[in-house]
Amino acid sequence: MPALHWIGKDKVLNHHQDVPFRVLRPHYHHGAPATADAPPAHRLIHGDNLEALKALLPEYEGRVDCIYIDPPYNTGNEGWVYNDNVNDPKLRKWLGQVVGKESEDLSRHDKWLCMMYPRLRLLHKLLAENGSIWISIDDNEQANLRIIMNEIFGPQSLIGCFV
Numbered sequence: 066m067p068a069l070h071w072i073g074k075d076k077v078l079n080h081h082q083d084v085p086f087r088v089l090r091p092h093y094h095h096g097a098p099a100t101a102d103a104p105p106a107h108r109l110i111h112g113d114n115l116e117a118l119k120a121l122l123p124e125y126e127g128r129v130d131c132i133y134i135d136p137p138y139n140t141g142n143e144g145w146v147y148n149d150n151v152n153d154p155k156l157r158k159w160l161g162q163v164v165g166k167e168s169e170d171l172s173r174h175d176k177w178l179c180m181m182y183p184r185l186r187l188l189h190k191l192l193a194e195n196g197s198i199w200i201s202i203d204d205n206e207q208a209n210l211r212i213i214m215n216e217i218f219g220p221q222s223l224i225g226c227f228v
């Protein structure tokens with residue numbers, strides 16, 4: 066199976082294991098409050114998505130039937146609704162902490178791959194054995210995404226691509 070190599074890959078391969086578990090605490094509810102016997106049917110989580118995914122593991126590992134994500138397309142456009150240049154100060158800080166000095170030499174594709182890999186590893190853990198993951202992406206990272214999806218989910222997992 067082809068493998069994709071990028072600057073920082075060795076630092077993020079198992080980074081999902083280093084993300085600390087956090088307890089999700091409800092700040093407000095709609096309808097009946099959640100109890101220990103009846104957790105909320107829906108959750109709106111504010112915060113870093115890597116930490117949020119890790120916080121969902123204890124309750125939902127291997128139980129999620131369908132996942133949809135819409136990651137940054139990595140177009141290089143900073144003037145869009147959100148910064149799509151993977152050049153956000155928080156991301157640069159995280160890359161500096163996780164990847165180290167090498168992060169100064171990362172291309173925008175390296176940054177995108179470093180950001181996506183640990184998130185996809187956690188999503189894989191959340192997904193049920195017969196679950197499906199749907200990802201919106203454009204041509205900027207589609208080929209890279211397919212290779213890391215094969216690496217994490219296995220090449221046999223691809224059902225198809227919709228254009």
